[in-house]
Amino acid sequence: MDAFYASVEMRDHPEYRHKALIIARDPRKHNGHGVITTANYFARQYGVGSAMPAIKAIKRIPSDKLVFLPPNFEKYRAVSAQVHKIMHEVTDRVESVALDEAYLDVTENKLGDCTAIELGNYMQKKIYEELKLTCSFGVSYNKFLAKMGSEYAKPFGKTVILPDEALDFLGMQDIKKFPGIGKKTQEILRQMGINTGSDLQKQSVHFLIDRFKKQGYVLAMHSRGIDLSPVQGERQRKSIGKERTFEPLIFDQQKALTNLRIFSSEVAEALNKQSLSTKCVVLKIRDADFRTMTRRKMLKHPTQNSHVIFDLAREMFLALPEFLNIGIRLLGVSATNLEQESYSQINLFNAIED
Known part of the structure; x- marks a missing residue:
């Protein structure tokens, strides 16, 4: 989902659509405390985003354009469940990793002889028509690349990464785009002159393992388009x-x-x-x-x-x-x-x- 919490609020409150909407407690009312859960795309133009201290939004965004809203998690969970219901119309092999994100294995699906792209289009269209929200999806041969694809063309985007395109696609990505590479690891990699997926691909597996242990192996595999983890479908509670x-x-x-x-x-x-x-x-x-x-x-x-x-x-x-x-x-x-x-x-x- 695209800027999920903020998008839900803008849908329900059209007056916020042309504001920099921050989903967080207003730090001006809480002694400077508060963490951003998400920000709409207008706010992101000012360099603010999720998990940042909310006080940074005040410093970066003009006050006449800034709006803080405390998160309404009950509402977001309800909308998330509606999204998941649409996903389950396509397949029951749905691995939910967050309220706004899931992996789907559509090798077999409920809608018949459809390609993965057609299934993605179906969900994207239905979510927009029924819930008035946008989402982005990535299609590829493993979870890691599908995740990369879903982030590549946000908002309301779609990305297909075919097997013979994966290495080139990963090679041109900045390391900060790689899921699982946190800020500390990014700093270490940049100090080593590793700034892109192409730079990672040039490193030997043994070198990355020696430097980053288990994470190094994952970095080596992901940079080469390898991810063997299956989609873990949800188990029905008995x-x-x-x-x-x-x-x-x-x-x-x-x-x-x-x-x-x-x-x-x-x-x-x-x-x-x-x-x-x-x-x-x-x-x-x-x-x-x-x-x-x-x-x-x-x-x-x-x-x-x-x-x-x-x-x-x-x-x-x-x-x-x-x-x-x-x-x-x-x-x-x-x-x-x-x-x-x-x-x-x-x-x-x-x-x-x-």
Whole structure:
């Protein structure tokens, strides 16, 4: 995705489209603190970008053109899930590496006899039409080159790197364009007179390994267009559950139900975060003698509603009164038979966009 967080905000707030939009806490209101999660392309013209101190934006961008917005990660995760849904229309071999980035293996795909370029065009067009956002994609014979291609023609670009073109393409790239080469390594390489992919290609594998150890081997392989890592498709979760062991034991029905309500809410929240719903609720209960029992209830329609989950858990619990008499050592609620849910209600952890 192109300047993902900033693009989402500009879509939702057209008044920011002609401003230098910085997604970060305003350092003027936080004692100079704050880190840029991303900046729109207008702001990038002033030399600011993700992971930089937000205070630098104030120093480089005229105040009448500068806008700070605190990140809304819940919104970005929801939009990311919508993008991922479109990707899964093409293939289930999707390796998500960030909210705004993923690798797809389209050797086999769901849309029939299409080339990789046609599939990229399909996703790019659909993301723009449905979400009003732009993305860029790279097509090549391995992940490293596809990543290089996706960055090469941003924004709203497409790049195809064929096997017989890879060495020339990599040779003309500055080393800062190589994924995985951080600023410290860049400094060391430049001190050695290595500034481009072509310079890297001239170094022997043994020399790079001796100087940079494991990273040196990766540098040697990548500069020669070699990357053997496969696309790791996402694995579908089989269940989501919450449980707790109690000491002292529970003998009070209300206390047990209170905990079941909390567990049901936590399970529902986890389902919501992962855009999943459940068609089966499972109760797990263990008594003082370590006798463990599970009960399950199927639903006619999938849900991620905490009240529905709790009602089923409570019904199963009340049918087992003997556990209260002995004392409850463990209680748990799980959701199984998971299905993909709507992508409109998703929370997000704090993350920095590349």
